[in-house]
Amino acid sequence: MADTIKLEISRYSPETDAAPHFQSFEVPFRRDWVVLDALNYIKDKQDGSLTYRWSCRMGICGSCGMLVNGEPKLTCATFLADYAPASIRVEPLRNFPIVRDLVIAMNDFMRKFQKMKPWLIRKEEKPVSEGEYLQTPEQLDAYKQFSMCINCMLCYAACPVYGLDPLFAGPAAIALAQRYNLDSRDQGAKDRFPVLSQHDAIWGCTFVGECTRVCPKHVDPAGAIQQYKLTAALDWVKSVVMPWGGK
Amino acid sequence: MKSSVATPPYTLNHPRWYRKRVSTYWWLLRWEYLRFVLREISSVFVAWFVVLTIVQIYAVSRGPDAYAEFQDFLKNPFVLALNVISFFFVVFHSITWFNLSARAMAIRIGGKRVPGFLISGPNFAAWLVISALIAWLLLRE
Numbered sequence: 001m002a003d004t005i006k007l008e009i010s011r012y013s014p015e016t017d018a019a020p021h022f023q024s025f026e027v028p029f030r031r032d033w034v035v036l037d038a039l040n041y042i043k044d045k046q047d048g049s050l051t052y053r054w055s056c057r058m059g060i061c062g063s064c065g066m067l068v069n070g071e072p073k074l075t076c077a078t079f080l081a082d083y084a085p086a087s088i089r090v091e092p093l094r095n096f097p098i099v100r101d102l103v104i105a106m107n108d109f110m111r112k113f114q115k116m117k118p119w120l121i122r123k124e125e126k127p128v129s130e131g132e133y134l135q136t137p138e139q140l141d142a143y144k145q146f147s148m149c150i151n152c153m154l155c156y157a158a159c160p161v162y163g164l165d166p167l168f169a170g171p172a173a174i175a176l177a178q179r180y181n182l183d184s185r186d187q188g189a190k191d192r193f194p195v196l197s198q199h200d201a202i203w204g205c206t207f208v209g210e211c212t213r214v215c216p217k218h219v220d221p222a223g224a225i226q227q228y229k230l231t232a233a234l235d236w237v238k239s240v241v242m243p244w245g246g247k
Numbered sequence: 248m249k250s251s252v253a254t255p256p257y258t259l260n261h262p263r264w265y266r267k268r269v270s271t272y273w274w275l276l277r278w279e280y281l282r283f284v285l286r287e288i289s290s291v292f293v294a295w296f297v298v299l300t301i302v303q304i305y306a307v308s309r310g311p312d313a314y315a316e317f318q319d320f321l322k323n324p325f326v327l328a329l330n331v332i333s334f335f336f337v338v339f340h341s342i343t344w345f346n347l348s349a350r351a352m353a354i355r356i357g358g359k360r361v362p363g364f365l366i367s368g369p370n371f372a373a374w375l376v377i378s379a380l381i382a383w384l385l386l387r388e
């Protein structure tokens with residue numbers, strides 16, 4: 001087996017470039033190396049100006065998401081060996097503005113998260129002296145899957161609806177809203193309803209399902225969205241059948 | 248006094264960020280995207296079937312002559328072709344819908360989530376049974 005592997009990396013310098021272009025690098029091929037290791041090698045030994053985000057190297061910080069051969073991936077969990085001996089293309093996540101090289105701007109993503117009110121909302125906070133809000137393991141299970149999200153934005157890069165309509169709230173934000181809606185300690189579902197039940201939120205989703213496929217944490221954002229569609233539809237039926245039944 | 252610290256200069260959308268235009272042919276990039284676009288288009292054919300059914304009911308209500316005329320219309324090769332295509336789109340639409348039902352309904356029994364096939368399975372079964380029943384009603388004799 002060859003002892004090096006070629007990486008074609010998308011470069012963009014806002015100071016000098018009008019558009020991104022590809023640059024090739026040759027790095028040692030090692031079985032235990034992931035794409036991120038190769039990027040670190042390039043930055044250490046070949047070109048210190050290569051810019052990208054990473055932190056944990058273990059699939060938990062969610063900052064190393066990039067396109068590997070066009071597919072949204074955590075580069076710390078994507079092995080060179082799965083592509084060798086062919087060369088590998090590394091590009092910044094799709095559907096986001098590019099700041100430099102492999103770094104994208106996530107402002108829009110953060111704003112969308114905030115809109116979902118992702119915190120425990122209580123009608124009335126109970127005083128600290130009364131202790132914690134307790135929860136059974138079953139109650140935890142109801143939302144646990146949606147709480148596993150690491151905000152890696154792979155699902156946004158995979159979603160054609162987000163690519164076409166930047167106003168679309170997107171998979172992870174809706175899954176996050178559901179994470180709180182389904183939490184037995186939370187009482188804020190009504191506050192989130194007006195944000196969620198919008199054309200640019202759940203109804204913008206046409207069930208492409210790519211978000212769920214690329215999600216490294218098995219959050220199933222597509223499932224979260226369909227579940228909320230059902231909730232919203234039932235809510236509407238209820239409001240028609242029993243208009244007096246106060247929401 | 249209100250805080251005198253000025254908000255730091257912050258550009259929400261930096262002019263030097265590079266924005267890639269979505270290619271006109273993005274929907275050809277992956278089979279999943281193509282499937283998504285076809286499913287969006289399928290709504291037109293579903294609507295066509297709805298209109299056709301309404302016209303059919305209207306024709307029935309106007310008596311045998313009107314209905315024969317309607318049947319002639321159906322025999323037109325163009326309409327026939329359109330209906331065959333529509334049929335496939337409607338089937339495609341229905342399959343998606345039943346698969347979706349399994350994802351939309353997170354039913355828990357005894358703390359465990361009921362697996363998807365137990366939700367979509369009965370839907371598919373009911374679809375088959377009802378379709379067979381209708382076919383039998385229409386085709387006997």
Ligand code: SF4
Pocket residue numbers: 148149150151152153154155156171172175211214215216217218219220221
């Ligand atoms: S839902 Fe999955 S793919 Fe999307 S941001 Fe969260 S962990 Fe990443």
Ligand code: FES
Pocket residue numbers: 054055056057058059060061062063064065074075076077
């Ligand atoms: S470096 Fe933290 S998820 Fe990859």
